[in-house]
Amino acid sequence: MSKIFLITYDLKEPGQDYSELYEAIKGLGDWQHPLESMWMVKVNDFVVAQNVYDSLRPQIDENDLLFIVDITDRNCQGWLSKTVWTWLN
Template sequence: MALNSYLIGYDLNKSGQNYSLLIEKIKELANGYWHHLDSTWIIKHPGPATSIRDALAPYIDSNDELLVVKLNREAAWKGFNPRGADWIKTHL
């Protein structure tokens, strides 16, 4: 089964909440991941995006926002350490 790269971004709008279960679920879904920005992940997953969204939805509140986007191998970045940049180059 082919693995695609998906960007996951979220805004967790309820202060004081513990979102460690959300992070654990992202790691569980991923067959490799990149996490160098606070609420942005890139994961390898067979997809589709809706299955990732549906798996993560129980771990966020009703006023939170979640975005899952399949990536097309084109990317640009600035300021990441070599390890973060190399992961992007290798896995997108």
């Protein structure tokens, strides 16, 4: 079984390069990027939010914001592309 984590962030410096953060997120597992500063990643069942945070923290600055939440139970609703909903389910 796998878990799904939602990752969202605000990088505070204008013009900040997101590429290293994007590559770190993609390296976590199967992913979707449905909104500009939001990703969803499928990871192994033993991974916890702290593991995800520890993997991403080196890619952000002290003044940036990062939030990671386990959405494995899929108790969510919204208006996203059909591809994303299929991936979630």
